[in-house]
Amino acid sequence: MPERVTIWTYDWVPPGPRGFVRDLRLRWALEEAGIAYEVASTPLSPRGPDHLERQPFAQVPFLDDGDIRLFESGACLLHLAEKSEVLMPVDAQGKADTLQWFIAALNSVEMVTVPWWFINLSNPPENPLEGWMRQRFDRLEAVLQTRDWLAASRFTIADLMMADVLRMPMKLGALADHPALRNYVDRLCARPAFVKAHRDQIAHFESADAARNNGQS
Numbered sequence: 386m387p388e389r390v391t392i393w394t395y396d397w398v399p400p401g402p403r404g405f406v407r408d409l410r411l412r413w414a415l416e417e418a419g420i421a422y423e424v425a426s427t428p429l430s431p432r433g434p435d436h437l438e439r440q441p442f443a444q445v446p447f448l449d450d451g452d453i454r455l456f457e458s459g460a461c462l463l464h465l466a467e468k469s470e471v472l473m474p475v476d477a478q479g480k481a482d483t484l485q486w487f488i489a490a491l492n493s494v495e496m497v498t499v500p501w502w503f504i505n506l507s508n509p510p511e512n513p514l515e516g517w518m519r520q521r522f523d524r525l526e527a528v529l530q531t532r533d534w535l536a537a538s539r540f541t542i543a544d545l546m547m548a549d550v551l552r553m554p555m556k557l558g559a560l561a562d563h564p565a566l567r568n569y570v571d572r573l574c575a576r577p578a579f580v581k582a583h584r585d586q587i588a589h590f591e592s593a594d595a596a597r598n599n600g601q602s
């Protein structure tokens with residue numbers, strides 16, 4: 386019998402980040418691939434030695450796949466992609482294209498969107514990362530004006546990661562001048578696997594609300 390996959394996330398988070406906690410990336414990939422999984426929780430607070438032993442920055446998500454344990458949402462997705470061709474092609478060029486765009490999502494786009502978002506939280510008169518982020522979006526807009534998918538002419542984990550990375554800037558209005566990127570994110574987020582993953586994450590944290598309100602945690 387195949388070993389069960391377990392995704393680890395927080396037991397509870399406040400409403401703001403719900404729907405954006407990165408266990409969503411893993412849920413989404415597993416739903417796309419049709420791989421059964423369970424979700425387990427680690428306390429948001431306090432984060433103890435057990436958590437640090439699994440994720441050295443005391444973050445989530447992390448993953449169990451039988452005896453294999455790993456952290457970093459990107460690493461977890463690459464691991465899952467080896468299990469299903471739905472997530473990543475096996476032909477050499479298709480796989481290379483998927484990997485390059487997957488890393489580009491993390492290292493060329495998310496590496497500016499997350500700091501931009503954190504600076505934005507303090508409502509500065511100007512965000513010093515605005516120009517840099519806009520330049521990235523302009524380049525990506527040009528790519529996605531000409532095609533529906535980043536790699537292999539079909540859905541891959543490169544699209545999953547890029548769309549997830551773009552969701553927060555889109556929510557905050559930063560894609561107002563980038564219609565191809567907005568359409569891309571909307572199209573990816575309309576996929577049944579995303580819809581289920583998103584709904585399940587919201588339900589996970591809402592059931593924690595219920596438990597807290599009943600004084601059970």
Ligand SMILES: N[C@@H](CCC(=O)N[C@@H](CS)C(=O)NCC(=O)O)C(=O)O
Pocket residue numbers: 405406407408443444445446456457458459
């Ligand atoms: N690079 C990490 C980032 C993980 C991350 O930022 N996790 C957030 C939840 S989405 C978290 O645990 N935040 C709490 C913290 O950083 O203390 C990954 O992709 O797994």
